[in-house]
Amino acid sequence: xxxxxxxxxxxxxxxGDMTVxxxxxxxxxxxxLLKGLESLPVDGFEIKMGRVSKRGIDAFNFDVILKDGHHxxxxxxxxxxEHHHSYEHRNIEDIFNIIDAGxxxxxxxxxxxxxxxxxxxxxxxxxxxxxxxxxFHEVGAIDSIVDIIATAICLDNLEIEEVIVSxxxxxxxxxxxxxxxxxxPVPAVVNIxxxxxxxxxxxxxxxxxITPTGAAIAAAIVTTRNLPESYTIEKxxxxxxxxxxxxxxxxxxxxxERTPKNSFHRV
Numbered sequence: 001x002x003x004x005x006x007x008x009x010x011x012x013x014x015x016g017d018m019t020v021x022x023x024x025x026x027x028x029x030x031x032x033l034l035k036g037l038e039s040l041p042v043d044g045f046e047i048k049m050g051r052v053s054k055r056g057i058d059a060f061n062f063d064v065i066l067k068d069g070h071h072x073x074x075x076x077x078x079x080x081x082e083h084h085h086s087y088e089h090r091n092i093e094d095i096f097n098i099i100d101a102g103x104x105x106x107x108x109x110x111x112x113x114x115x116x117x118x119x120x121x122x123x124x125x126x127x128x129x130x131x132x133x134x135x136f137h138e139v140g141a142i143d144s145i146v147d148i149i150a151t152a153i154c155l156d157n158l159e160i161e162e163v164i165v166s167x168x169x170x171x172x173x174x175x176x177x178x179x180x181x182x183x184x185p186v187p188a189v190v191n192i193x194x195x196x197x198x199x200x201x202x203x204x205x206x207x208x209x210i211t212p213t214g215a216a217i218a219a220a221i222v223t224t225r226n227l228p229e230s231y232t233i234e235k236x237x238x239x240x241x242x243x244x245x246x247x248x249x250x251x252x253x254x255x256x257e258r259t260p261k262n263s264f265h266r267v
Contacts, residue, residue, distance in 0.1 A: 003161040003162060004158065004159055004160045004161060004162070004255055005160070005161070005162040005163075005164065005231075005255065005256050005257070005258065006026075006155075006158070006160045006162070006163045006164070006221075006253060006254070006255060006256075007163075007164045007166070007227060007253070007254040007255075007256050008022070008163065008164070008165050008166060008218065008251065008252075008253055009166045009251070009252040009253070009254070010165065010166050010167065010168045010169060010210075010218070010251060011166070011169050011247070011252075012169060012209060012241060012245065012247055012248065012249045012250055012251065013168060013169055013170060013171070013208075013209025013210045013211075013214065013241070013249075013251075014168060014209075014210055014211070014214035014215070014217065014218055014251055015147075015210075015211040015213060015214040015241060015242075015251075016143070016144060016147025016148060016150075016151060016211065016213035016214055016217060017062050017063065017064070017143075017147055017239070017241070017242065018214065018239040018240065018241045018249075018250070018251040019147070019151050019214065019217050019239060019251060019253075020033075020062040020147055020150040020151050020154060020239070021049075021059070021060045021061055021062035021237075021238075021239030021240055021251070022060070022237045022238060022239030022251045022252065022253035023151065023154035023155065023158060023237060023239070023253060024049065024060055024062060024154060024237070024239075025059070025060035025236075025237030025238055025239060025253070026158060026235055026236070026237030026253050026255060027158065027235065027237070028153075028154035028155075028157045028158050029157050030049065032153065032157050033150055033153050033154060033157070034047065035103070036102060036103060036104050036108065036149070036150075036153045037146060037149065037150060037153075039101075039102045039103035039104070040098055040101065040102045040145070040149065041097075041098055041101045041102075042098055042142060042145060042146075043067075044066060044067045044142060045064050045065065045066055045067060045142045045143075045146060046064075046065050046067070047062070047063070047064060047065070047146075048061075048062075048063040048065055049061065049062055049063070052240050054240050054241070054248040054249055054250050055244075055247070055248035055249075056248075057238065057248045057250060058238070059238040059239060059240035059248075059250050060237065060238060060239055060240060061239075061240040062150070062239070063242075064142065064143050064146045064147065066142060066143070089135035089136065089141070090135065090136050090141065090145075091132060091133070091134060091135055091136070092116065092117075092120045092131060092132065092134060092136075093132070095116050095120075095136065095145065096113060096116070098145060099112045099113055099116075099149065102149065104149070104152070104153060105156055107152075107156045108149070108152040108153045108155075108156040109152075111151075111152035111155060111156065111220065111221070112148055112149045112152040114220045115148045115151070115152065115213075115216050115217055115220040115221075116148060116216075118192060118195075118196075118216040118219050118220050119136075119144070119148070119188070119212055119213060119216035120134045120136075121191075121195075122188040122189070122191040122192045122195075122212060122215070122216065123136075123188050123212065125187075125188075125191045126186075126187035126188045126190075126191060127179075144213045147213055148213060148216070148217065151217050151221075155221065158255075160255075161223075162223050162224060163221045163222050163223050163224070164222070164223075164224050164225070164226070164227050165198060165218050165221075165222040165225075166227070167199045167200065167201045168193070168198055168199065168200050168201070168209075168210050168215070168218065169200075169201050169202075169203050169209055169210075170184065170185050170189075170200055170201070170202055170203065170208075170209050170210045171184055171202075171203060171204075171205035171206055171207045171208060171209045171245070172184055172202060172203075172204070172205070172206060173206040173207060175207060175208045184207065184208050185200070185208070185210055186208060186212065188212040188215070189210050189211070189212055189215045192212070192215040192216060192218075192219050193215065195219070196215075196218070196219035196222070198215070198218055198219060198222065199225075203245075203247075205245045205246070205247075207243065207245075209243075209245070228256075228258045228259070230258075230259040231256040231257060231258050231259055232256065232257045232259060233254050233255070233256055234254075234255040234256060234257055235254070235255040236252060236253070236254050236255075237252070237253040237254075238250050238251070238252050238253075239251040239252075239253065
């Protein structure tokens with residue numbers, strides 16, 4: 001097969017867990033993923049996977065459950081941003097050591113590092129500190145480590161060479177976090193949007209649809225801006241988000257093949 005092209009349709013924003021779920025639904029190898037995650041020198045989490053319905057649409061769900069029973073993604077619901085304090089904070093150096101120690105392919109390691117660099121830079125700029133001083137709580141502790149490395153493992157596993165990212169749809173208002181109330185899109189996301197020139201479209205939804213991890217992933221993996229005028233869909237994967245908006249909170253990932261010019265099939 002020619003090189004594979006991935007199209008991410010971010011009509012309900014993008015987060016780390018939605019990306020992993022969509023890639024698994026596309027056919028990324030679950031065994032390879034779990035083996036990679038188990039090899040990391042990080043404990044205190046387990047993975048739950050399964051199918052869920054989002055507004056009547058069948059989707060795949062990837063959940064990182066922290067050992068004290070919290071679903072980490074609750075921290076994206078407004079009221080719950082607090083319980084992160086119980087986790088040790090890690091800086092970028094610690095994260096790179098974790099990635100290096102993992103039993104991952106070179107490609108997966110490189111991509112994980114690239115995503116984390118973008119996330120750390122964006123947080124540093126948001127808070128006016130040096131990158132080395134960024135503590136991963138927001139972009140955080142265990143959950144982002146797992147979401148980011150899992151994304152890299154799955155992309156590598158699917159042998160994707162070209163990535164097209166749609167407009168990123170975002171909500172509005174404020175979200176509670178470590179530092180108090182943050183405007184949506186949160187400052188780290190704004191920094192990534194500015195630097196990467198990813199396009200954003202605001203919706204009437206209240207709340208955060210693009211997480212810093214999701215934005216960092218999109219910025220790290222995008223290789224081209226433009227969807228071909230015509231293409232065939234080879235496969236589709238649907239990743240569930242953890243929120244409920246009036247539109248289904250899903251991320252669709254397509255493997256597409258460009259249609260050569262002038263090759264219209266007569267039916």
